[in-house]
Amino acid sequence: AQSVTQLGSHVSVSEGALVLLRCNYSSSVPPYLFWYVQYPNQGLQLLLKYTTGATLVKGINGFEAEFKKSETSFHLTKPSAHMSDAAEYFCAVTLYGQNFVFGPGTRLSVLP
Amino acid sequence: EAGVVQSPRYKIIEKKQPVAFWCNPISGHNTLYWYLQNLGQGPELLIRYENEEAVDDSQLPKDRFSAERLKGVDSTLKIQPAELGDSAVYLCASSLAGVGEQFFGPGTRLTVL
Numbered sequence: 382a383q384s385v386t387q388l389g390s391h392v393s394v395s396e397g398a399l400v401l402l403r404c405n406y407s408s409s410v411p412p413y414l415f416w417y418v419q420y421p422n423q424g425l426q427l428l429l430k431y432t433t434g435a436t437l438v439k440g441i442n443g444f445e446a447e448f449k450k451s452e453t454s455f456h457l458t459k460p461s462a463h464m465s466d467a468a469e470y471f472c473a474v475t476l477y478g479q480n481f482v483f484g485p486g487t488r489l490s491v492l493p
Numbered sequence: 494e495a496g497v498v499q500s501p502r503y504k505i506i507e508k509k510q511p512v513a514f515w516c517n518p519i520s521g522h523n524t525l526y527w528y529l530q531n532l533g534q535g536p537e538l539l540i541r542y543e544n545e546e547a548v549d550d551s552q553l554p555k556d557r558f559s560a561e562r563l564k565g566v567d568s569t570l571k572i573q574p575a576e577l578g579d580s581a582v583y584l585c586a587s588s589l590a591g592v593g594e595q596f597f598g599p600g601t602r603l604t605v606l
Contacts, residue, residue: 390533415594424497424584424597425536471535480549481526481595483535 383408383474385484393490400459402487404446404472407453414455415473415481416446425471431455442466467491495519497598499585505604511573514601518567518587525562526595527570528584536584542568543590572603580605 388403406412413432417425429440436448446457455472472484498517506512518525523544528536539558541549544565553560557576562568572579582602586595 385535417597422599422602424586424599425595426597427594430594473535480538480541483537486533486535488533 383412383476383479383482385472385474385482387470387472387484387487389487390485391488391490393492394462395492396464397461400444400457400462400466400489402457402470402472402489404455404457404484405453406455406472406474408474408476410476411450412474412476414446414448415475416440416444416455416457417471417473417483419469419471419486421468428457428470462489462491464491464493497585497587497596499583499598499601501601502599503602503604505606506575507606508577509574511571512575512603513569513571514583514585514603516568516570516585516598518585519596521589522587522596523565523590524588524593525568526584526586526588527560527568528586530582530584530600532581539570539583575603575605577605579603 384407386405415430416428419425429438431438431448439445444459469486471486473481475481525542527539530536540553540560542562560570582600584600585598588595
């Protein structure tokens, strides 16, 4: 069975600073990986996904993530944080035809 | 194109009362999911439908929870009777078959008093 860990339940960065949100997964075979963002009182919105091919994937709002099989990681980064990036971020893993497994989430705060 | 629609957005009930949530997925999406999200946690799957068939309901507490997806389109999730611990956000999502992106509705925030 797959599982996801997200190191750091809360991350604070200054506006303009690098954003790094960590995601590690456990899977017997290379999975499909997703990052979702959730703003207060809203559902989850897809930021980016990795299925096959290029291991560096770019998403919306300037975010990107790199699939590293050797490290079983899929960390999310953004070069320069904006106030509007403050939200909850969830990493998810799945295999074809199976259910998504979501991590516990990381709350990102952006300080002025 | 309309997204996933859920109603109501908020519901407050007393314990032991019944409650129902409704979800209308994106048109053409044959897979529908109900998730439970507790405060500060990620979504946890309750049930997954492929068309009108519940293909995974292993995490659904069947003593008090039930769900249906008649005609393979919209779906209803019911709790009867509700308990204090059921207070949470109930999310509905839909996707195309395979490993498609899941599109989420805004959720229903349930408070049980």
